[in-house]
Amino acid sequence: MRSLRRRSIVGLILGLCAAALFGYSGPSASAGGSPPVLGAAGIWSASLEGVHGVAPDATVRQIARVSVSGSGIRVRFGNPFGASPVVIKEAWAGRTVAPGSARLVPGSNKRITFRGGRSVTIPPGQEVVSDAVSMTVAAQQDVAVSVYAPGGPVNDHTFPPFAYDPPASYIGTGGNTASAVSDDAFPGYPVIPGNTGSTATGYHPGQTWWMDLVTADRPAARGTLVTLGDSITDGYNAYGPPGQRWTDVLAERLDALPAESRLAVANAGISGNTVSVQPNPYDPTNQCCGPPAPQRLDRDVLSVPGLRSVLLLEGTNDIGGGDYAPPASAAQVIDAMRSIAARVHARGVRIVASTILPMCNAAGSAKENTRLEVNQWIRTSNVFDDVLDFDAVLRDPADPTVMIADLRNDCYHPNAAGDQLIGRYIPLHSILG
Numbered sequence: 001m002r003s004l005r006r007r008s009i010v011g012l013i014l015g016l017c018a019a020a021l022f023g024y025s026g027p028s029a030s031a032g033g034s035p036p037v038l039g040a041a042g043i044w045s046a047s048l049e050g051v052h053g054v055a056p057d058a059t060v061r062q063i064a065r066v067s068v069s070g071s072g073i074r075v076r077f078g079n080p081f082g083a084s085p086v087v088i089k090e091a092w093a094g095r096t097v098a099p100g101s102a103r104l105v106p107g108s109n110k111r112i113t114f115r116g117g118r119s120v121t122i123p124p125g126q127e128v129v130s131d132a133v134s135m136t137v138a139a140q141q142d143v144a145v146s147v148y149a150p151g152g153p154v155n156d157h158t159f160p161p162f163a164y165d166p167p168a169s170y171i172g173t174g175g176n177t178a179s180a181v182s183d184d185a186f187p188g189y190p191v192i193p194g195n196t197g198s199t200a201t202g203y204h205p206g207q208t209w210w211m212d213l214v215t216a217d218r219p220a221a222r223g224t225l226v227t228l229g230d231s232i233t234d235g236y237n238a239y240g241p242p243g244q245r246w247t248d249v250l251a252e253r254l255d256a257l258p259a260e261s262r263l264a265v266a267n268a269g270i271s272g273n274t275v276s277v278q279p280n281p282y283d284p285t286n287q288c289c290g291p292p293a294p295q296r297l298d299r300d301v302l303s304v305p306g307l308r309s310v311l312l313l314e315g316t317n318d319i320g321g322g323d324y325a326p327p328a329s330a331a332q333v334i335d336a337m338r339s340i341a342a343r344v345h346a347r348g349v350r351i352v353a354s355t356i357l358p359m360c361n362a363a364g365s366a367k368e369n370t371r372l373e374v375n376q377w378i379r380t381s382n383v384f385d386d387v388l389d390f391d392a393v394l395r396d397p398a399d400p401t402v403m404i405a406d407l408r409n410d411c412y413h414p415n416a417a418g419d420q421l422i423g424r425y426i427p428l429h430s431i432l433g
Contacts, residue, residue: 001175042224042307043216044066045265049157051082052197054154056171062209062211063096064142065099065140067140077261086155091111093110093233095147096142102144120433146179148178158195158196212299226310232316237413247265263308272317275315276293276328279294280322282324317331320365329370350387355389356375358394359411375391389432391426393425
């Protein structure tokens with residue numbers, strides 16, 4: 001039976017691959033100097049989810065893997081959740097010598113400035129955009145952004161990714177080492193779990209501070225696709241070979257297109273996030289999982305330069321509920337999705353939605369009936385410009401309330417093989433228009 005199942009999965013993958021061929025609305029204190037030229041695009045993102053502690057007297061070197069090549073690099077830093085200002089005393093951007101490394105290519109590390117100044121203050125609830133850094137990065141190349149902001153509230157993004165695969169950060173041994181090309185001040189140990197916010201010296205997979213967006217004034221793309229979602233988009237528990245999130249698989253496929261046709265991919269997934277406005281099911285402090293999608297839509301999606309398309313995959317946490325919020329009704333989830341689509345369309349931007357994946361809720365149960373009702377609405381409402389049926393791709397034909405065993409990590413999350421499958425399944429025309 002296992003052999004037959006594996007052969008059937010391989011056949012499904014090949015068939016789908018063949019088919020695929022054909023919020024927050026607070027103020028912004030832009031410190032970007034002259035505005036980006038027409039055609040700028042977001043080429044990397046990691047949405048901020050909460051504030052966890054205070055930055056030590058040390059530099060944090062953050063690793064971001066950009067989705068397309070580009071030049072004229074700008075970095076956005078935010079303090080949406082802090083009660084006090086973040087003072088960036090110095091920041092630099094360079095290219096790493098190898099994927100995930102803290103050591104930089106000699107001569108590549110460039111000072112980041114803000115309206116020509118070396119430092120900048122980010123008041124609570126605001127964000128700043130740097131001046132353009134004179135550097136060029138290749139598609140799927142790591143950019144290292146080193147920031148010295150001791151004493152600032154740590155607005156962060158954390159999720160457990162693959163070991164030594166960005167996004168990630170190295171917290172230095174102490175003091176201002178942002179301009180250093182070597183990795184001497186950025187030890188690769190201890191490895192801190194990515195779902196644990198920490199200010200300890202060492203390597204932190206999945207953790208970034210303040211930095212939530214990298215843009216290029218001159219990208220090798222006609223715009224940006226933002227993927228708005230929860231842990232399934234964030235990459236939580238996508239373990240095993242081949243070792244990529246579905247958004248990264250999609251980005252590599254888009255890179256194969258001519259520059260005038262492709263979109264960069266900016267991942268706005270946050271583990272534990274909800275699509276509807278409600279208390280977070282997992283955290284009474286609301287610091288674990290970001291504001292609900294409608295409250296963070298402006299910051300994480302609509303403000304991204306070059307926005308051309310949005311891919312929405314949320315609702316699992318709403319329907320599942322938790323200790324701090326009951327399971328949401330179908331109407332609650334649908335109303336939130338409808339409002340998000342309306343706001344995206346009001347900007348003249350395309351929005352595509354995916355159905356909600358199986359959640360191991362028994363057939364006939366209230367939660368499973370809610371999921372089926374929401375999915376039926378997604379498929380038939382014509383609210384979205386196109387629909388991606390991830391549910392149909394991953395559900396077990398023998399038991400549609402669960403994902404195929406070889407493609408799931410747990411009840412809510414695909415493994416890396418499942419991510420590979422849905423990343424390959426997405427018809428490119430659905431997001432390109």
